[in-house]
Amino acid sequence: MATQPILQRLIPDLGDGVAHDVANTQPASRQDITNSTSSQKQTSNLSFILNKPYDVEFAERPVPKLSNAHQVLVAINYTGICGSDVHYWEHGRIGHFVVKDPMVLGHESAGTIVEVGSAVKSLKPGDRVALEPGYPCQQCTNCLAGRYNLCPDMVFAATPPFDGTLTGFWVAPFNFCYKLPCNVSTQEGALIEPLAVAVHIVKQAQVTPGSSVVIMGAGPVGLLCAAVAKSFGATKIISVDIVQSKLDFARELAATHTYVSQRISPEENAKALLEHCNLEEGADVVIDASGAEPSIQTSLHAVKIGGTYVQGGMGKADITFPIMAMCQKEVTARGSFRYGPGDYKLAIELVANGSVDVGKLVSGVADFEQAEDAFKKVKEGQVIKMLIAGPNEPPQGGAKLVLSEEDITTGTSTTGGCC
Numbered sequence: 001m002a003t004q005p006i007l008q009r010l011i012p013d014l015g016d017g018v019a020h021d022v023a024n025t026q027p028a029s030r031q032d033i034t035n036s037t038s039s040q041k042q043t044s045n046l047s048f049i050l051n052k053p054y055d056v057e058f059a060e061r062p063v064p065k066l067s068n069a070h071q072v073l074v075a076i077n078y079t080g081i082c083g084s085d086v087h088y089w090e091h092g093r094i095g096h097f098v099v100k101d102p103m104v105l106g107h108e109s110a111g112t113i114v115e116v117g118s119a120v121k122s123l124k125p126g127d128r129v130a131l132e133p134g135y136p137c138q139q140c141t142n143c144l145a146g147r148y149n150l151c152p153d154m155v156f157a158a159t160p161p162f163d164g165t166l167t168g169f170w171v172a173p174f175n176f177c178y179k180l181p182c183n184v185s186t187q188e189g190a191l192i193e194p195l196a197v198a199v200h201i202v203k204q205a206q207v208t209p210g211s212s213v214v215i216m217g218a219g220p221v222g223l224l225c226a227a228v229a230k231s232f233g234a235t236k237i238i239s240v241d242i243v244q245s246k247l248d249f250a251r252e253l254a255a256t257h258t259y260v261s262q263r264i265s266p267e268e269n270a271k272a273l274l275e276h277c278n279l280e281e282g283a284d285v286v287i288d289a290s291g292a293e294p295s296i297q298t299s300l301h302a303v304k305i306g307g308t309y310v311q312g313g314m315g316k317a318d319i320t321f322p323i324m325a326m327c328q329k330e331v332t333a334r335g336s337f338r339y340g341p342g343d344y345k346l347a348i349e350l351v352a353n354g355s356v357d358v359g360k361l362v363s364g365v366a367d368f369e370q371a372e373d374a375f376k377k378v379k380e381g382q383v384i385k386m387l388i389a390g391p392n393e394p395p396q397g398g399a400k401l402v403l404s405e406e407d408i409t410t411g412t413s414t415t416g417g418c419c
């Protein structure tokens with residue numbers, strides 16, 4: 001019940017228009033706000049902490065303080081659960097990133113500015129922002145070359161040893177906080193991170209108007225790649241997965257064709273999927289957003305001669321790779337890692353102009369204290385994208401579809417309402 005109170009206290013001029021989606025459906029009265037300003041909970045910096053695999057705890061951590069004039073303090077409103085968060089929760093590591101000390105999880109967040117450093121001119125308290133959760137050194141050759149996502153000294157939320165954003169308050173450099181337009185809700189703001197991942201992948205794939213694009217995997221990033229490819233002008237978008245219901249969703253979101261991957265060889269799968277969508281010569285672009293070995297193998301057989309293949313998904317570190325197909329077809333193969341210059345900005349614009357309906361992906365919003373249950377739901381594959389409300393948010397609807405058909409058309413439960 002307390003984000004509004006704390007914001008009210010810290011941002012006296014915030015007013016009624018505070019853009020908390022759920023607050024719109026369950027408004028706290030002025031009386032509530034006034035009363036609860038005296039409660040302890042209003043400055044909760046309760047954090048969701050991973051100690052070791054399947055061992056999590058909630059603990060109050062000190063509210064962080066600005067350490068330089070270019071930083072801002074953000075009250076976290078919503079955080080999406082990412083596959084990587086779930087992977088750390090299950091295994092305590094991803095590759096060489098090992099959780100050795102307790103670590104706060106979460107990195108897909110949106111929040112509200114509560115304090116700005118003296119040098120910050122472009123943001124003010126009350127602004128709703130999507131948080132880009134990785135902070136590069138801005139000194140190394142990659143950073144100076146504009147490829148800051150490849151910075152070896154990146155400080156990235158919820159990547160050990162750095163804490164994540166499933167917490168009450170977060171300090172960030174101002175230029176890694178992207179103000180959300182009035183017609184983009186704070187919940188949608190929490191999906192800008194995975195959408196920026198998809199934007200980066202589709203840029204790497206150089207999708208152009210008229211392209212045919214096969215996307216392996218219909219998890220959140222694969223789905224968002226389909227939507228971004230469509231907005232880039234792709235005319236054939238084929239989503240591939242082993243789960244029919246995910247493909248039904250892909251079709252609703254952006255895919256023009258879907259294909260259920262069969263238990264046959266990668267060559268046969270590629271042939272069947274290409275025949276299915278009249279692309280016998282192969283697809284201009286194939287994106288693997290699954291990380292699964294058979295999908296990657298199928299990708300190389302599905303791409304056309306001279307086509308482009310991008311690896312966006314992460315799975316096993318080493319696999320058997322059809323290198324002959326890549327060589328003989330002179331395939332352009334690229335990796336894609338997180339996001340770089342312009343990706344967040346474009347992701348927000350694609351949501352604001354209606355090209356990508358990220359709200360459709362939200363399967364439910366859990367209260368902060370239900371974070372572990374929400375992780376379980378993601379692991380069990382029951383949901384597409386689960387959001388966790390910040391510890392100062394009012395009670396949420398839980399893990400049910402929060403967007404009714406009516407909500408989607410009218411935008412009632414998803415619009416921010418800041419103007």
Ligand SMILES: [Zn+2]
Pocket residue numbers: 082083084107108193194
């Ligand atoms: Zn993520």
Ligand SMILES: [Zn+2]
Pocket residue numbers: 136137138139140141142143144148151152153154
């Ligand atoms: Zn760097």
